[in-house]
Amino acid sequence: MAKPKVGYSRRSLLKAGGAAVAASALPAPMLWAQETKDIVLRQFGTGVSNLNDVANKVKEDLGFTLEMTALDSDSVTQRAATQPDSFDIADIEYWICKKVWPTGNLQAMDVSRIANYDKIVGIFKSGKLNEDSEIAQGTAPHTVGFIPEPGATTFADEQTNWMTLIPTIYNADTLGIRPDLINRPIESWAELLNPEFQGKASILDISSIGIMDMAMVCEAMGEIQYGDKGNMTREEIDATMAIFTEAKQNGQFRAFWKTFDESVNLMASGEVVIQSMWSPAITAVKSRGIPCVYQPLKEGYRSWGGGIGLSQSLSGMELDAAYDYINWYLSGWVGGYLMRQGYYSAVPETSKEFMSENEWGYWFEGKEATGEITSPTGDVLAQAGEVRDGGSFEERMGAVACWNAVMDENQYMVRKWNEFIAA
Amino acid sequence: MRLKNRHVLGWLEAAPLALVLLAFLIAPIVMIVIVSFWGATEFSIYPAFQFDNYEFLFGSPVTYRVFWATLKYAFITWALTLVIGFTAAYFLAFHVRSLGMQVALFLVCTIPFWTSNIIRMISWIPFLGRNGIANQTLISWGVIDEPLEWLLYSDFSVLLAFVHLYTLFMVVPIFNTMMRIDKALLEAARDNGASGFQTLVHVILPLTKPGIMIGTIFVVTLVMGDFITVRFMSGSQSANVGRLISNDIALLQYPSAAATAVVLLATVMIVIAILLRFVNIRKEL
Numbered sequence: 001m002a003k004p005k006v007g008y009s010r011r012s013l014l015k016a017g018g019a020a021v022a023a024s025a026l027p028a029p030m031l032w033a034q035e036t037k038d039i040v041l042r043q044f045g046t047g048v049s050n051l052n053d054v055a056n057k058v059k060e061d062l063g064f065t066l067e068m069t070a071l072d073s074d075s076v077t078q079r080a081a082t083q084p085d086s087f088d089i090a091d092i093e094y095w096i097c098k099k100v101w102p103t104g105n106l107q108a109m110d111v112s113r114i115a116n117y118d119k120i121v122g123i124f125k126s127g128k129l130n131e132d133s134e135i136a137q138g139t140a141p142h143t144v145g146f147i148p149e150p151g152a153t154t155f156a157d158e159q160t161n162w163m164t165l166i167p168t169i170y171n172a173d174t175l176g177i178r179p180d181l182i183n184r185p186i187e188s189w190a191e192l193l194n195p196e197f198q199g200k201a202s203i204l205d206i207s208s209i210g211i212m213d214m215a216m217v218c219e220a221m222g223e224i225q226y227g228d229k230g231n232m233t234r235e236e237i238d239a240t241m242a243i244f245t246e247a248k249q250n251g252q253f254r255a256f257w258k259t260f261d262e263s264v265n266l267m268a269s270g271e272v273v274i275q276s277m278w279s280p281a282i283t284a285v286k287s288r289g290i291p292c293v294y295q296p297l298k299e300g301y302r303s304w305g306g307g308i309g310l311s312q313s314l315s316g317m318e319l320d321a322a323y324d325y326i327n328w329y330l331s332g333w334v335g336g337y338l339m340r341q342g343y344y345s346a347v348p349e350t351s352k353e354f355m356s357e358n359e360w361g362y363w364f365e366g367k368e369a370t371g372e373i374t375s376p377t378g379d380v381l382a383q384a385g386e387v388r389d390g391g392s393f394e395e396r397m398g399a400v401a402c403w404n405a406v407m408d409e410n411q412y413m414v415r416k417w418n419e420f421i422a423a
Numbered sequence: 424m425r426l427k428n429r430h431v432l433g434w435l436e437a438a439p440l441a442l443v444l445l446a447f448l449i450a451p452i453v454m455i456v457i458v459s460f461w462g463a464t465e466f467s468i469y470p471a472f473q474f475d476n477y478e479f480l481f482g483s484p485v486t487y488r489v490f491w492a493t494l495k496y497a498f499i500t501w502a503l504t505l506v507i508g509f510t511a512a513y514f515l516a517f518h519v520r521s522l523g524m525q526v527a528l529f530l531v532c533t534i535p536f537w538t539s540n541i542i543r544m545i546s547w548i549p550f551l552g553r554n555g556i557a558n559q560t561l562i563s564w565g566v567i568d569e570p571l572e573w574l575l576y577s578d579f580s581v582l583l584a585f586v587h588l589y590t591l592f593m594v595v596p597i598f599n600t601m602m603r604i605d606k607a608l609l610e611a612a613r614d615n616g617a618s619g620f621q622t623l624v625h626v627i628l629p630l631t632k633p634g635i636m637i638g639t640i641f642v643v644t645l646v647m648g649d650f651i652t653v654r655f656m657s658g659s660q661s662a663n664v665g666r667l668i669s670n671d672i673a674l675l676q677y678p679s680a681a682a683t684a685v686v687l688l689a690t691v692m693i694v695i696a697i698l699l700r701f702v703n704i705r706k707e708l
Contacts, residue, residue, distance in 0.1 A: 074673035255658020
């Protein structure tokens with residue numbers, strides 16, 4: 001434990017945010033309590049991690065104010081690329097980073113200032129969960145996680161001292177189903193286009209993610225063999241779109257969704273029984289007392305990861321505060337909060353301290369719940385004896401087939417996507 | 424000298440409005456036209472003078488399909504709002520005798536407008552859904568056995584929402600014009616032996632044309648510029664020009680969005696120009 005140095009004792013930082021700073025082997029930044037109070041960091045990102053509870057806890061632990069803005073993925077990309085002065089911290093996904101980094105609106109982070117860097121899961125550093133795991137297709141986080149030197153607009157091939165995003169949250173996505181309305185086991189992505197579910201299927205209308213789900217389906221059907229689902233050729237894009245356009249014209253889809261709430265409503269109302277879905281949306285449906293399963297499929301998961309990036313314009317005290325925030329973020333409280341919603345933390349071992357044994361067993365280890373599992377907001381999500389869909393962290397993150405991605409042929413894909421919607 | 428001063432004064436009087444229009448109407452449109460010739464990369468736009476955006480726009484069959492769908496939505500919505508709007512206005516203007524009652528009923532027409540556009544639209548979704556009130560009612564009456572799928576997320580639901588949202592824009596100007604019709608003309612028609620229907624077709628309808636035209640312009644421009652109604656009510660399954668533009672913007676393709684906007688603007692202006700050939704609305708204003 002670092003001893004408070006003379007003259008720094010007034011820092012609320014050391015008082016409350018002790019966990020984060022004390023864990024750091026490095027000298028704590030020189031922030032004075034009075035000034036800290038006046039610091040405001042503006043963070044924006046997708047709804048998943050922009051939580052008011054986090055902002056409140058930051059105020060309590062670190063003393064400064066964190067202003068949160070939640071937007072959809074497209075708006076996040078747009079803002080990061082076009083309005084660099086409108087934010088201090090960008091909470092974005094790795095594929096968005098690939099798109100936005102070349103604009104120079106973000107600055108790289110000094111790894112030596114990140115206390116828990118060594119404990120960050122391998123996926124974000126070497127790309128491998130374990131020694132022997134295979135790297136999935138798509139924009140795998142480690143491929144856009146580092147740059148060779150500050151100011152570079154291209155990515156480094158291996159770990160360097162300069163990180164683009166500090167990983168915060170990630171998960172493995174699959175199809176959500178209504179078991180009570182399907183009444184039989186679902187095992188493959190191909191089921192999305194099964195005529196049995198005509199008029200009762202849905203896919204998300206965010207092209208960069210939707211195309212990946214489509215690819216998982218087409219591959220599972222045995223229709224297309226992709227070289228790299230995360231970086232398709234024009235022919236592969238055309239073939240994928242042709243299959244889905246035909247399905248659309250045959251009335252396979254009830255609707256497409258673009259926001260989290262839309263996906264929840266489609267599922268909860270029974271308009272749709274099988275669709276692309278995000279983990280907390282399943283939780284939201286379940287908490288209304290409606291059965292909903294995040295179905296593990298034999299072809300594997302489509303995964304995504306998010307991280308915090310720093311605006312190019314951050315400097316001085318604000319920059320120090322941002323580093324404190326990052327270290328605090330990885331120190332466990334947020335990780336525990338997010339993991340109790342079904343996401344994973346980049347540094348699971350620190351989150352463990354903020355979860356009960358039952359919660360850790362259920363969410364991370366894939367064990368049977370020994371008691372009721374509740375969300376951070378108090379909704380009951382599982383009863384004793386239930387097991388998490390898909391099992392443990394290793395089982396789920398070890399079965400990732402591809403990562404959300406931006407392709408070289410992105411513009412072509414987007415135009416084809418527009419055609420698909422208009423078809 | 425006095426004359427010259429009057430000129431100066433006139434210019435000064437017109438200046439504020441002219442400046443406002445210049446800054447907030449002309450300048451943005453000019454910007455859009457300029458940007459429509461620019462180029463775009465994945466994450467940025469760069470100044471250029473190229474026809475790529477228009478080339479792609481006019482070269483893609485999707486564009487024609489989507490413009491056609493937009494015009495189709497506009498036409499059907501126009502026809503339905505006209506029939507409903509005209510009937511409602513006719514009832515208010517000629518069947519309701521007391522002015523107090525007219526005003527009261529007119530206000531009733533506006534009640535749905537006390538909440539936001541989006542809420543009025545979204546409230547249809549639980550009503551029309553597979554397990555919604557409409558389907559449950561029809562099933563319990565024994566009219567149908569299976570829920571009707573086409574009630575929601577279809578062209579039907581899109582048009583229903585459009586008609587619901589925009590009929591008032593037809594009622595108001597038509598009602599306004601009808602109230603100005605000299606009642607003596609109706610009496611004269613009657614005295615000359617015209618039936619109720621003949622009076623309607625030969626007297627009321629021609630005199631109401633300016634109101635119909637103003638309502639038409641409202642409805643057509645609103646429907647052609649819409650994107651959110653189509654997105655929500657079709658479950659993102661149909662596209663109109665507005666959605667094309669919003670998709671482009673979402674993907675940072677501003678020049679392409681600008682080009683589409685320019686073409687849409689031109690289309691709407693042509694439609695309105697054609698409409699104005701038929702009726703002179705100046706005397707209404």
